[in-house]
Amino acid sequence: MVRVLAVDDDPTILRLLQVNLEMEGHDVLTADNGSAALDTIRAERPEVVLLDVMMPEMDGFAVCEQVRADPDIARTPIVFVSARAQQADLDRGYAIGGDAYITKPFDPVDLLETIERLAAGRR
Template sequence: MTRTVLIADDEPNILVSLEFMLRREGHRILTAGDGTGALDLIRRERPSLVLLDATMPGLTGFEVCEAVRADPSIAGTRILMLSAKARPTDMARGLGAGADAYVTKPFATAELLERIRGLLT
């Protein structure tokens, strides 16, 4: 079953590698390089899952997550935060903002795919 996945990250190498990996899994991929663009795409396209970097230009991933959870029309969107911020306080902030999962960079591809599959079921 094809699902739409939004990858929001300001690092082009991460966008390209995640896009390749998820297309290979059969998903329709949207990308955004900043938080403002990510929020716009979430509202317009209603993706099944958002892979959201915590630190991006415009709105941060934390702010995007909070905005999604505050909007009843998109509040059910599944969000997996990806971040190089690995301190327990950062993880707590991401989950507190409403993320369904929090994965730190660098990540193991197999583990990330498993988390994604779990969130899409």
């Protein structure tokens, strides 16, 4: 079981992520904006964060930058899950410290494999 934080401002996608991951036996936390994501990461210490890029208030890139700048949570694996699929977006995601970048629509099997690989690397 992996403790995963799914962050997306689209409630349908958030629910889809939650249901699919819970069906695979994972413990899923959710947040619908960047500020809530940061609070949850600091309080709950998820093993992997699934982070949408385009969100109101604070986008996923800004969340990632703040996580990487905080020594207490800097090693938290971050997987961008975004409809932004331009090479420049992927390059930026990796440049600021993302561990993986999966574009929507995503293959659930690929997502699960990525989560499990990153969680295993932390143990």
